[in-house]
Amino acid sequence: MSSPTPDALVRMPELQQLTGLARPTVYKMLKRDPSFPRPVKLSDSNARNAPVAFVLSEVQAWIQGRIQAREQRA
Numbered sequence: 001m002s003s004p005t006p007d008a009l010v011r012m013p014e015l016q017q018l019t020g021l022a023r024p025t026v027y028k029m030l031k032r033d034p035s036f037p038r039p040v041k042l043s044d045s046n047a048r049n050a051p052v053a054f055v056l057s058e059v060q061a062w063i064q065g066r067i068q069a070r071e072q073r074a
Contacts, residue, residue, distance in 0.1 A: 005056075007055060007056070007057060008055075008056045009040060009042075009053035009054065009055060009056065010053060010054050010056050010059060011051075011052075011053050011054075012026070012052075015037075015054050015059060018059055018060075018063065019059065019062075019063065035062060035065060036062060037054045037055060037058035037059050037061075037062055038054075038058075039052035039053065039054055040052060040053050040054065040055060
């Protein structure tokens with residue numbers, strides 16, 4: 001099995017696994033942290049539970065930013 005490409009989309013369960021954040025925390029981050037990856041709408045629906053995903057490379061860049069911020073504080 002090959003690894004996903006950087007522009008691959010990941011759904012909420014994968015986002016939670018990659019970041020270690022719970023679903024409610026993800027939604028808090030979306031409201032409070034402008035650097036947190038923005039969701040990509042997967043349909044034209046405006047319903048509350050409309051499907052969304054996140055760009056894998058943006059998620060990875062956010063994680064790297066958190067690691068770098070930790071190293072700068074040390």
